[in-house]
Amino acid sequence: MFSTSSQRKFWTFSDEGELAILREKHNLNYIAKHGTHIDEYQRYNFFLSPDEERLLLKQYELHLKEFCKRFSPPMPKGVVGTAFHYFKRFYLYNSTMDYHPKEILATCVYLACKVEEFNVSIGQFVANIKGDRDKASDIILNNELLLMQQLNYHLTIHNPFRPVEGFLIEIKTRCSLANPERLRGGIDEFLEKVFLTDACLLYAPSQIALAAVLHAASKEQENLDSYVTDMLFREAGQDKLAVLIEAVRKIRSLVKMVESPAREKVRLIEKKLDRCRNQENNPDSEIYKRRMRELLDEDDIPHTGSSRMSLDTSGVTQVLSPSAS
């Protein structure tokens, strides 16, 4: 139940300001840690700003959506929602400069497949990824434990999809609305966009679902307000109704504001990121390869070079996936 879940307790925040503060904090931390050799003025040209990180993540959320859409075998909606949750949660406490979103994105989807019981083997999974597949599966398996740790092992996600079904059943049973099934198109479209916003970090899944239903109804020129006020909230009182109305209004406005970031801008940010990212976590870098060799020398077990990976920086010294080797 959402009301008693870790999702409500630890991962539903009061407003966007709180999210912004968290995101700015890890950005500043990263700059403070890695920018000592660069003077004050240059720093802002070298590192990504919080806004740039934000823009980059928006772009990668679009990638995530596309990746899931094109995934074969076709993926249930719950997996996509869960993967979005993981992705957003991870970057609340981590910087894109530390961990490249490209890598975390795939790991999130892989973990979501597992959690949502969508059975895909790692081989099947990386078949959906372009490029070097062995490298990709190494990266995913190595990042999996890190991701879980950063999520604080709060892996259960309450998605708005089942609440939507609940509302449709309710409406069919208790309202006189003609053919509620025609709302589905609008609802799906709305929910797809919701995951590109921060709504799932701010509101309950049932509130998001209700917003989706109301939005779809208004698109069909129907009005379900009386259902909400007279049936759902008949015994709840005006204050609670006011909170809900505000939440629904906010979710709808968040969805309305969704726009894909300008391609040119994102390209520049990616270039910048290539220079300022934490080379210790870049599988292609010299420093990473050297550390791998050191790790190999430390324990004499013969391993293939790229399969071990150190995930240092945030207190995690060595999280090594047992399945990776």
Place this chain on the structure above:
Amino acid sequence: MDDQACPRCKTTKYRNPSLKLMVNVCGHALCESCVDLLFLKGSGSCPDCNVPLRRSNFRVQLFEDPMVEKEIDIRKRVLKDYNKKEEDFATLREYNDYLEEIETIVYNLTNNIDIVGTNKRIEQYKKDNKDIIMKNKVKIGREEVELEEILEIEKQMEELRRAEITRLEQEAKKQKIREKEALIDELMFAEGDAKDILNTFAQNKASKQEELVPVVPKVTQFSTGVKFTRVSTQPTLPLIEEGPLYKYEPLAVPDRCGPDPPSIEDIVACGYLKHVRAETETEKAGGYKSTLPCLRALQDALTGLYHAS
């Protein structure tokens, strides 16, 4: 078992079904006839390992692997001296070390590892622990005597019981004969109707049998034997300490933070099920009902609606 064969004369179990393999302390098997042949004088040496053996030490091989037999022999011998009990040790640890030592000795002797050293060890131990060994031997002897006494008592009881049963049986037989004679006498000399006499006798018999019936359980109780009844009645059911009776309290429903969903009865009554896929026959057999997903969807839709940041 079919490939059991005497290593000397090569007779197999298949060719001679009465073949009996015997083993001695060295652990090498011989068939009965070979033992008779080789140990005519009462002693001789093992054809396999030349160890001097006595004929009286031969016994029937119980296990397929003669090594096991050898180990049993050795173990018997070692345990004769290593007869300390757990009470003889201060700590469990010491006792376990002691048991471990015994196992090591037995293993060494069985597998011919450092026999001289091990035998020295045993001698040393015998010397060091003379008193305790003697004491324990006496103790074991006493225990055995006690056990035999118990067995003896049981045997006596059994005999008594059997005698009692035969006595009762004979008595019953005599009683029957007496009754028959009485009936014939009556029929011969009484003046009444023969049918009436038969009826009264039959009734008398029935009533006597009824009298006898309650005796039967007494007899069986007695016949179980003193020892038996004591053993079976002693471990009576342990007394269960009775606390206050368990009272069921329904689980507290956590705050849903939203309107209450309908109950399962309401779901059925208000027609929610019309809008949910009905369960198939197979699913019904597995305990699945369409009310469950319906309720879950409704619950999920309604919890958290009051959530305020």
